[in-house]
Amino acid sequence: MDFGPYLVLAVLEGSVQAAVLALTAVGLSLVFGVMRVVNVAHGEFFMLGAVAAWAIAQSFAGHPAVGFIAALVFAPLLVGLIATGADMVILKRLGYDPENTIVATIGMLYIIQQLTLMTYGPDARPVPPPFNTRLSIPWFEWGDGGLALVWPWGLSTTSYKLAVIAAAAVILVALWLAISRTRAGLIMRATQQDREMAQAFGMPVAWVNALVFGLGAGLAALAAVLIVPIQQAHYLMGEEPLLLSFIVVIIGGLGSLAGTVAAAILIGMSDGIISVFFSPTLAKILSTLLVAMVLVFRPQGLFGHPPR
């Protein structure tokens, strides 16, 4: 393939990554923004979403779409519930002390991951996509008779991948509307701005925390359900989205949703593009170092504004 078609392919693959990453990272960002909790177990909630999707899809006979839609609804709910419980049983009792909560979420990471290994096992398992038409993409080429339309071999995507991108966009817009236009969103933002004040005004801060933790985990699970027809479900699959979400949330500016989405697109796309042309490991070295440098020299993130 020539360079041009290759790039188109990389952008498409990058967009799918970016879409899923944006959902996952927004979950992490929300939890940090509202609760000031760095949730190291976030990747495991992603993994749980994928495994739950497999289990749910598995239990439905008939057309794959039925099982998939059931998974899309129930897997995030289930994971959100588990996270809410974990918040109430563990994090709340730690008083959300930053260092203790990090250590506790590291513990939760191992507990979730290893329990999955004990029950679900070490295998990677696929979930069939609800639909999956192959779509070829045309390209232009200078031929003898001027510009001509060609269909390079290998330049294609699937309807499902396009649907993932669209679904992520819809979910993010819906989330943004919910946060900016509803009462629940208002309470969340109030808690984010000034937790003591919110408490003083009688807002149910404890419930806000539990629900936000559940919502954050649910978003990660939702992202996982979307990706699992493309990538199989595996008990160690949480590691990569965790790292990437961290990178995205920090580069986007801790706690800023718009910044997080922008950074997810940047990182998801560049990770996709760099990985096509260079080694993915090199891409990871560069992005982890970038994150460290951003935190050291520009803690408000690349897109954030410096504090007053």
Add this chain to the structure above:
Amino acid sequence: MAAVNLLATKGLTRTFGGLVAVDRVDFAVPRGQVRALIGPNGAGKTTLVGMLCGRIAATSGAITFDGRDITELPAHRRIAMGMAYTFQVTSIFARLSLRENVALAVRRCGRLDERQVERKVAEALSRVRLTEPADQMAGDLSYGHQRLLEIAMGIAQEPQLLILDEPTQGLADSEIEGFNALIRSMAGATTIVLIEHNMDVVMETADYITVLNFGEILAEGKPQAIRADAAVQAAYLGSA
């Protein structure tokens, strides 16, 4: 020849967002003087001394100490030059013993062996009249005694310039008397900047008074003159 003023500021300013907490202040303290810094709450006293010792960065202006421009020096270098600072909001090592609290202050200045350190610790504790056992945890002291410990840490550093931010807040009357005596005993040898709300303490200890209001110097003068100053009274009454 050493300058007459141990400390001098020129146009010292600090803003927080739109608020000008300290506004172009020229403030000079001669060697050996006990200078009281008074003014209503929010006048900018803590911010001003914070800039002197490097806890708060100045927005503009310059500070000279002991004949040297220290505007750009980090806090620890200024302290090493012979400043000591006690916090308005008590700041001690709550989970360390009284002895260790003061020893940390003593050890900073010079190579002393542990015996000498121990002696200086005992001396500082007795000068502020703290009689609790030295291996008691500092956090277990009453609030007033934590203030005394803080003062002990200040004098244990044997500074040229001792900055005290509302040291008598929370002290009992008898302890305030002891404090006054302590300051008088140091006067002459140590230059002292004392932020104080208790006018009796000010009148008893200060050689000279600076009044700060809305970040600006409102008046300066001998205690008697300041007491009689109508503008100063207005500032206090107006803000009460």
Add this chain to the structure above:
Amino acid sequence: MSARSRTLALHGAVVAAILALHFILPDYHHGILARTMVLAVYAMAYNVMFGYTGLLSLGHALFFAAGMYGMGLSSIHLGFSPGPAIVCGVAAAFAVSLIVGILALRTSGVALMIVTLMFAQAGWYLVLYFGEYTRGDEGFVIPRAARMLAGFDLADASNRYIAALVLFAFGLVVTLKAVESRFGRVLVAIRENEERARMLGYDVFRYKLGAVVLSGTLSGLAGACYGILFGYVGATFASVQYSILPLLWVLLGGASTVLGPFVGTYFMTYLIDISSAYTTAYMLVAGVVLVVLTLFARQGIMGEVRRRLIPWLP
């Protein structure tokens, strides 16, 4: 008995007891204890930063691995004998911890945890990226011939135990010296009230940097010795798991106690070893212990001992 000789007696007794165990322990326990002693040095190093200075790092595997790879690569590719190879590893860890310290200490709290984590991840990827030399995940074996130190064959279990004990005793002396020195007391002061320490005139950044470099270099020594004693160098030791483990060991054994890291490492090694006989999911134990410790026992084992039995425990 003076405080100093009391401390000396206690730690001397621990070392002597471990030496005595050398002659009576069955092979299995003998092997675990040797391994534990080396890893305990890593935990003690971690404790200098976490327990005494109050700096929580999530990236110590970087220093451990710097020592291990500095030793292993110079041994394999440059043909260094064990002595110089270990020096090489320690020097690598020193350099890495100095650079990481200078950068990471511009941040604090949660940001510091993430910066150290990211540097360590970059280090781990670097090991994988240069797989040609490091053999990546698979790792490489240090041949027996390259493990002869001063006439002792370190592949021999008995020699290995003694070498581990020497290293362990060295680690004890270094941490004891460090925490009882003025330097160590300032570190504690910084942990307790950083602003106060600064306003007493201490250059807080330099002290913290000293703590990071001491901790990182000692971690590197442990890593280098682990590689040479057990004859294997692999990417696992650079992975995030090896950053979490010292945190776990120190929390379990008791942060800011000199013997705590050893006790925590010992218990945890047994716990993981026993549970791995029953399930591949042996890290479950680590997870549960972490959560339970943060919820119910922040002091750890030796912290409790200090609180209830021996108040003078260093």
